[in-house]
Amino acid sequence: MDLTRLRLLVELERLGTMAAVSETTGMGTSAVSKHFAVLEREAGTQLLVPDGRRVRLTPAGHRLARHAVDILARADAARAELAGEGEPVGQVDLVSFVSVSGPIVLPAVRRLQSDHPGIEVRLIEHEPDEALELLQSGAVDLGLVYDYSLVPRRFPGTLTLRPIGTEPLLLSQPSGGAATSRIMTRRRLSGLAEASWIANSRGSDEDELVRRMCAGAGFAPRIRHRIDNLEIVEQVVAAGMGVGVMPKLAAAARRGVVHSPLGELGGTRRISLASSTGGWSWRPIALLARYLWDAARGVLDDTAPAPPVSGGAQLAGDPEPPLG
Structure with a gap:
């Protein structure tokens, strides 16, 4: 049902006459009458009956008018919310x-x-x-x-x-093979050419990242482990079973693991x-x-x-x- 016609129905219940509705809305009485005729077709029932020279609402008309008050209030609240007025919900x-x-x-x-x-x-x-x-x-x-x-x-x-x-990327390696967390250089990275590298099970971007990084140091990495859980990755590193790239937000202090900043080698x-x-x-x-x-x-x-x-x-x- 059209909101304009519902508003006219609410006004008719409030004001009592077509003339008053016409004066309040600025519409001609003929236009108001046509809107009510369309509304009755949409509702599938008679909403108005003649009462002398005026009209009055039928019980169905009063019932729809009460529903219309709630419908119009919800529509106004939705407009206000989308316009950034009032509390967002x-x-x-x-x-x-x-x-x-x-x-x-x-x-x-x-x-x-x-x-x-x-x-x-x-x-x-x-x-x-x-x-x-x-x-x-x-x-x-x-x-x-x-x-x-x-x-x-x-x-x-x-x-x-x-x-x-952005966040930097770190190389996670067993602390036995790296006593400090100095920034990684190509020379230091090339020393891991024979290491077992850890990547995730999805491959895609993470695999390509490791390959490009290692290619810059002159070797192709041997990806031996595929693990998604970053905490387990750190445990595997601590056990001396591999090395892997770790985002800074996921890197935590752990015995047996050292995190070396990759800098430009790994990007961000x-x-x-x-x-x-x-x-x-x-x-x-x-x-x-x-x-x-x-x-x-x-x-x-x-x-x-x-x-x-x-x-x-x-x-x-x-x-x-x-x-x-």
């Missing part, structure tokens, strides 16, 4: 990867839900390949994804990416927010993105400018107003 499905969950995602979500309890965030964990599929299908609303500066990823054109920041891991191009205009998504950026400021390097938030929203402690 809604569920946002966020897909992210494991190493950002503790330092970035959880602090951001806790703070968001404290400031905006009407926003509910559902967390899903996936690596970028699976995350991008979910984003493209519309199964999730917002994603944290990454790629490597040495292996740039081609992201789908249906998604809009907003960089958050670049972390971005991704959503459908139209998704950024919905305020709950934009607010969650902003809180994630805020949590990342003290964790990641080269933090990008803050994502914009519509409606003039600003986080406590912001150094500057949101962009956009």
Whole structure:
């Protein structure tokens, strides 16, 4: 049913006459009458009956008018929410990867839900390949994804990416073979030509990263182990069974393991927010993105400018107003 016709019905119940409705809305009485005739066809029942020179609402007309009050209020609330007015409400499905969950995602979500309890965030964990599929299908609303500066990823054109920041990559090796965490050089890396390298089970970008890095040192790596859990990777390294590339956020102090910065040899891991191009205009998504950026400021390097938030929203402690 058309919202304009429902508004006319509410006004007729309130004012009592077609002439009063016409005067209040600025429509001619003939136009008002035609709207009611269409509304009766849409409702499939008689809403008005003649009452002398006037009309009055039937019981069905009164009932529809009461429903219309609720419908119009909901429509007005939806318009206000999408326009950035009032308190944002809604569920946002966020897909992210494991190493950002503790330092970035959880602090951001806790703070968001404290400031905006009407926003509910559902967390899903996936690596970028699976995350991008979910984003493209519309199964999730917002994603944290990454790629490597040495292996740039081609992201789908249906998604809009907003960089958050970067983190350095480290070489995780048994401490018996490296007493310090000095920055890795090509010469030092070439000494690992016979080592057993660890990669994940998915191959793809991670394999290509290891191959390009080692190619720069003059050898092809022997990938012997394929392990997805980064904590298990560290345990395998501590056992002296291999070496592997570790993002800084996932590297933890562990006996038997030393982490050597790879510097330019390994490049950086670049972390971005991704959503459908139209998704950024919905305020709950934009607010969650902003809180994630805020949590990342003290964790990641080269933090990008803050994502914009519509409606003039600003986080406590912001150094500057949101962009956009």
